[in-house]
Amino acid sequence: MIEAVGLTKRYGAKTAVYNLSFQVKPGTVTGFLGPNGSGKSTTMRMILGLDNPTSGQVTIGGYPYRRLPNAPRQVGALLDAKAVHGGRHARNHLLCLAQLSGIPARRVDEVLGVVGLQEVARKRSQGFSLGMGQRLGIAAALLGDPQVLLFDEPVNGLDPEGILWVRNLMKSLAAEGRTVFVSSHLMSEMALTADHLIVIGRGQLLADMSVRDFISHNSADFARVRTPDSEPQQREKLTAALTEAGGQVLSEPDGALRIMGLPLPRISELAHTTDVRLWELSPHQASLEEAYMRMTQGVVDYRSTVDAKAGLQQQLPPGAQPPVAMPVAGQGQPGWYAPPPPQQGGQPFAMPQAPAGPPQPNPYAAQPADAPAAAGAATTEMTKPDSEGPR
Numbered sequence: 001m002i003e004a005v006g007l008t009k010r011y012g013a014k015t016a017v018y019n020l021s022f023q024v025k026p027g028t029v030t031g032f033l034g035p036n037g038s039g040k041s042t043t044m045r046m047i048l049g050l051d052n053p054t055s056g057q058v059t060i061g062g063y064p065y066r067r068l069p070n071a072p073r074q075v076g077a078l079l080d081a082k083a084v085h086g087g088r089h090a091r092n093h094l095l096c097l098a099q100l101s102g103i104p105a106r107r108v109d110e111v112l113g114v115v116g117l118q119e120v121a122r123k124r125s126q127g128f129s130l131g132m133g134q135r136l137g138i139a140a141a142l143l144g145d146p147q148v149l150l151f152d153e154p155v156n157g158l159d160p161e162g163i164l165w166v167r168n169l170m171k172s173l174a175a176e177g178r179t180v181f182v183s184s185h186l187m188s189e190m191a192l193t194a195d196h197l198i199v200i201g202r203g204q205l206l207a208d209m210s211v212r213d214f215i216s217h218n219s220a221d222f223a224r225v226r227t228p229d230s231e232p233q234q235r236e237k238l239t240a241a242l243t244e245a246g247g248q249v250l251s252e253p254d255g256a257l258r259i260m261g262l263p264l265p266r267i268s269e270l271a272h273t274t275d276v277r278l279w280e281l282s283p284h285q286a287s288l289e290e291a292y293m294r295m296t297q298g299v300v301d302y303r304s305t306v307d308a309k310a311g312l313q314q315q316l317p318p319g320a321q322p323p324v325a326m327p328v329a330g331q332g333q334p335g336w337y338a339p340p341p342p343q344q345g346g347q348p349f350a351m352p353q354a355p356a357g358p359p360q361p362n363p364y365a366a367q368p369a370d371a372p373a374a375a376g377a378a379t380t381e382m383t384k385p386d387s388e389g390p391r
């Protein structure tokens, strides 16, 4: 088991991780999520003893990594697939790692087979593609047959077959009773791979719960309704009736309607009384991606803006009105993605706070002046609230 208690890391004035407490249990795949720059890699480096916490601690099986007896046989990690001596053959790279940890050479060939790199085992890794590099990194992590495995973005650069393979690998490692901690930005993949999630934002814990609970806590169920495509007036009539009955109606990108706040039987009844034929009426739960977007909306540091193409677009002819579009689900609608209001102290979501030694000032208590103040807040440029030292 991995256990972090009050883990904090500062780089000069920059607080990368703040008062983080969580446990990663054996027998499950635990996903580690957070927006860019939220502190995932920093946390993983502290778990692996590559960075010292400013305060707090993190242990594996009760020991800090550096005090673990024969750590490479107990913990395997893929942090940066490019951290390889490019001039070395893939097999030699693994052989060096194996020799350093007292692992027999035959294990090298085993893991090369597991990751599918047998054919290129004697090729220099500098010629490897991104995906091949990832496979080599995963082979290195598996070398000592460890009980605890950490993977930072393991599917980065992998083809669909590779992604499926990583998914099954993670699940089978966990099914063998191992502790598997994996970060990823691919929500659809995480939804299929992880059982449990730890979500951080700006270095702080936002959620520590099962994937199922995470989705149901951070999303609203909705219904999808489709009226005949050839009769837009039916869609408009139904939209008006549903809105009048208190429903929130959004347009789905495929032309269907997404309805929140009304149960399915009521929607059916309203369609009947307004004499609108339905082609579809189905219950839905939001995806992990939607739930994640909703939760992390207020803690995203880097946000792109809409390209206004200033001065490049044709002017509308005098008197012409721009077309009025119905709001589309998930596109800049605070009502749909907005997270709950921040709790006192700047914590956007109520999470139990673990005892973390002496109280420390919360660097996030005051919003940075140039950080997005609220969900849906428009930003005018790529923003980065704090200045940082070199990485």
Ligand SMILES: Nc1ncnc2c1ncn2[C@@H]1O[C@H](COP(=O)(O)OP(=O)(O)OP(=O)(O)O)[C@@H](O)[C@H]1O
Residues within 6 Å of the ligand: 011, 014, 015, 016, 034, 035, 036, 037, 038, 039, 040, 041, 042, 043, 388, 389, 390, 391
């Ligand atoms: N060595 C360092 N010196 C200074 N600042 C650092 C250093 N390492 C990380 N940081 C800063 O700490 C914050 C957290 O970075 P980290 O790489 O842990 O985030 P992350 O969640 O892994 O991001 P990503 O998803 O983009 O990989 C960032 O603001 C980063 O710039």
